[in-house]
Amino acid sequence: MSESYKLDLTRRPRRMRRTASLRALACETEVLPQHLIQPVFVIDGECAPEPIGSMPGVSRLSIPDLIEECRELQALGISGVALFPKLEDRLKSDDGREALNPDTLVLRAIRAIKTAVPELTVITDLALDPYTVHGHDGLWDAGAQDLANDATVEVLAEMAVLAAEAGVDMVAPSDMMDGRVGAIRSALDGNGFEKTAIMAYSAKFASAFYGPFRDAVGSASSAGTHHLDKRTYQLNPANRREALVEVALDEEEGADVLMVKPAGPYLDIIREVREETELPLAAYQVSGEYAQIMAAAERGWLDLERCRDESLLAIRRAGADMILTYFAKAYAEKLHS
Template sequence: MAKPSHKLALRRRPRRLRASEGIRRLIEEHLLTANDLIAPVFCKEDGLRQEIESMPGVFRHKPEDACRFALELHERGVRAVALFPCIPEGKKDAQGTAALDPNGLIPQVIREIKGRAPGLLVIADVALDPYTSHGHDGLWNPENGEIENDATVRLLCEMARILGEAGVDLVAPSDMMDGRIGAIRASLDDASLERVGVLAYAVKFASAFYGPFRDAIGSRRGKGYLDKRTYQLSPTNLREGLLEAQLDEEEGADILMVKPAGPYLDVISQVRARTLLPLAAYQVSGEYAQIVAAARNGWLDLEAAYRESLIAIKRAGADMIITYFASRFVGNAE
């Protein structure tokens, strides 16, 4: 009596393409490399480097150390860094005056990096929140509690010009004021800074995942989160975000960005489907912190988890990713 066969009559067995490391590598649809990553660098005026308590493994660096850190990242294969300042409280005011100092912290770091590594792409944030005593990205009118859009844009144009003259490659307006991309582009062009590109924080949500970053730059005010919902997008709204991306493209942005990344993979995908411009995504501080915290508790494998999170962002359509894991990806540059 013949033994019953347990084999299924299958023409297609997808597992054949997962059977060995060789075949799995051969059919990979998305590959993550250091070329895809932008490393944030937090800068402070002086003193020893400081670890950011809510972002373990991430530090604030004085200018010479920030330059050294950036150069080491570049030597290890990172092509771009994004600079963020932590300004002493005594230099902050309601107008964010320190943002317009040509000899300020970030222009100084830009000049040092570009003087030593001209091929390293340097990106600088354009927003007032690190410089204002109230922590908002723009000029705050205490009489009506509103952020004044057009007056803020005028200051952002001046800030972008100063950063361009310092040698920055890309300015990155993160403020979400209406019309700022077109105004900044015109301001740069009028100053004969046509070479400076604009990486637009085109779709930036009023997210609960920004807390550690606000610690890092010293803009957190009191308990909870500063309410920025009059200029940052509601997490409930996709179409509004797509409109913002369309407007920034029309105004002359060179690169569009979605922020945060992980909780908004659908938004990344939708923006990718609607633009031919390069698309960036920002894996923000809260995304980093939750992965690191879970790994420290033994709940996740850190290496596997952060790499999977980055692949997901790239698979959704991002061409480049700002991530605090960039240093770890290339071997923990110090």
């Protein structure tokens, strides 16, 4: 502790951390509302919002409430919403045929948002999980042991055209079938929708962090199984080279935006994809990443705002241009307060 003890240092990195304004000048990464996309759950009818137990602060909304929410998100500077329908059980079937009903819930929601809040980017998932009784993202093959790749892609391409007709800005295939991005691109182009963009869930891992989402859309409970095994189509969490192969294929097939999902536990993948491609890159901070921060904060174990902000900053620092996050609205509200 003596005053006379002096290191002979030329470089003292702490000099640039001394004051708030020096730290601001040296700051390398920022998270703005414009970088964020709010995932939203939509339900049919004129009912009250339905809170989702495993996602405190998130509710399923009727279309009128969703419109109100979209107005608020737009006013806060959030760039987009990603829509997820929660269907009544009676509309679910083995082949998910409700997905191709031209008046299905999600298509009505797209039309309503694009009419009321046209500047807000609307993204819709392409996958069959909200529509199937088993909760899988596609159609069973003959033996009902695995998903039928090409038959599923045919349905996804039709869903894409319906969503484009409804006015969606981007379709987001989240199914992980082979060849779907190319098939969706040609279906869109063939029907005059060359302006509709594709945000490809390119490196989507078979993650346990999707649990709360499956409560939200009822894709777990309807099958009676809480841990749906999607490992024949989603990526093995152990594999990074395989993720890069998927990303390269989606780029070749015409994706406009690539995505890594989940985000926080896969920051290494985000960084690698960022270095492999020049396309815009999205990362999805999924339901389980949200739930773990919320749960720990509720117990007083973590500071909600600081952990939320740090989690988003880390995803941007890893190289994501845009983030799908259930924190989008709360984050923007804090910036404006």
